Amino acid sequence: MAKKINNNKNFRYSIQAFWALVTNSFLIGFVQGKIYQGKIKNVCVPGLNCYSCPGAIASCPIGSLQAVIGSYEFKWSFYVAGFLIFIGAIMGRFACGWLCPFGFIQELLYKIPFVNKIKTFKGDRAMRKLKYMFLVVFVILMPIFIVDIIGQGAPYFCKLICPAGTLEGGLPLVLMNKSLQETVGWLYAWKNLLLIITIIGSVIIYRPFCKYVCPLGAIYSLFNPISVFKYHVDKEKCNNCHACSNSCKMNVDLVKNPNDLECIRCGSCKTICPTHAIEYKCLQKTSKKD
Amino acid sequence: MHIQERHINLISLLIVLIGVSSMVFGVFRGETPVMFEKAINICLECIGIG
Ligand code: SF4
Ligand code: SF4
Numbered sequence: 063m064a065k066k067i068n069n070n071k072n073f074r075y076s077i078q079a080f081w082a083l084v085t086n087s088f089l090i091g092f093v094q095g096k097i098y099q100g101k102i103k104n105v106c107v108p109g110l111n112c113y114s115c116p117g118a119i120a121s122c123p124i125g126s127l128q129a130v131i132g133s134y135e136f137k138w139s140f141y142v143a144g145f146l147i148f149i150g151a152i153m154g155r156f157a158c159g160w161l162c163p164f165g166f167i168q169e170l171l172y173k174i175p176f177v178n179k180i181k182t183f184k185g186d187r188a189m190r191k192l193k194y195m196f197l198v199v200f201v202i203l204m205p206i207f208i209v210d211i212i213g214q215g216a217p218y219f220c221k222l223i224c225p226a227g228t229l230e231g232g233l234p235l236v237l238m239n240k241s242l243q244e245t246v247g248w249l250y251a252w253k254n255l256l257l258i259i260t261i262i263g264s265v266i267i268y269r270p271f272c273k274y275v276c277p278l279g280a281i282y283s284l285f286n287p288i289s290v291f292k293y294h295v296d297k298e299k300c301n302n303c304h305a306c307s308n309s310c311k312m313n314v315d316l317v318k319n320p321n322d323l324e325c326i327r328c329g330s331c332k333t334i335c336p337t338h339a340i341e342y343k344c345l346q347k348t349s350k351k352d
Numbered sequence: 353m354h355i356q357e358r359h360i361n362l363i364s365l366l367i368v369l370i371g372v373s374s375m376v377f378g379v380f381r382g383e384t385p386v387m388f389e390k391a392i393n394i395c396l397e398c399i400g401i402g
Contacts, residue, residue: 103391129390141378148371227398253400
């Protein structure tokens with residue numbers, strides 16, 4: 063069983079690593095301190111990956127959503143919203159579990175040994191709602207309503223919060239560009255503080271940014287109950303041993319609710335289930351293959 | 353297949369279709385150049401300067 067669990071984990075890590083590399087394959091950017099300017103940036107990636115990362119070849123959906131919402135000509139982005147609806151309707155938060163580079167980074171940080179890893183705490187579930195607030199306030203409302211004289215709103219989530227932008231874009235670009243170094247100020251310090259908190263938090267708690275902050279995770283979570291790909295628990299096979307809920311680092315009890323908004327479809331519960339009661343489901347057809 | 357299950361399938365597929373149509377509409381409305389412009393220039397807000 064232990065071997066099977068490890069194989070499953072390693073398989074997912076390799077997909078995550080491969081996808082992070084594909085998403086950031088403009089490697090020369092890291093050497094030159096420049097960002098990719100080609101046509102692929104017309105397309106969004108499913109995960110959170112800053113488009114100002116020197117390696118990024120495509121666009122971050124949350125950055126793009128704010129860029130269009132905040133522009134003076136458009137106050138909504140059908141293109142980016144449509145992309146998010148499409149990905150969400152196909153796979154829900156499977157995108158978080160398998161295709162998000164920032165989710166992967168947090169998982170790697172969680173591997174760092176630390177005496178007191180916190181699995182859950184009082185108020186954990188309530189705090190998960192915060193990500194919907196970040197989505198509505200910082201990604202949608204602020205760029206629409208807080209505008210300059212020409213009606214242009216800033217991407218407030220990127221500007222004030224996003225630690226992925228600081229880690230993937232801010233740090234490498236500022237380190238490599240003298241001109242940028244001369245312009246850093248309080249905002250840069252603030253964002254680096256948030257990044258440090260996120261990094262320390264990720265060593266202690268599994269994916270804290272995904273659980274409490276990420277607006278992209280908030281959007282995809284809403285699709286978990288209706289996506290084409292989902293999980294199904296066969297109640298006849300389930301013997302209520304709780305092995306699945308005990309193994310879940312997102313603190314989901316799939317037996318209670320297979321469509322839980324917090325499930326990132328990582329698959330560890332499915333692998334650990336001794337009776338094979340957890341199955342994939344594409345539309346209403348179930349796959350019994352393990 | 354239960355009628356309820358068939359409904360859920362239809363809803364899922366309908367939402368996929370809504371997503372695709374919304375993307376196409378956004379492209380025709382000319383949203384992509386705005387997004388592209390932002391994505392190919394260093395986003396000062398993202399990196400913590402702007
Ligand atoms: S919640 Fe956000 S950061 Fe976490 S995996 Fe999902 S998209 Fe990525
Ligand atoms: S319920 Fe299962 S698939 Fe979902 S996050 Fe937990 S362990 Fe992963």
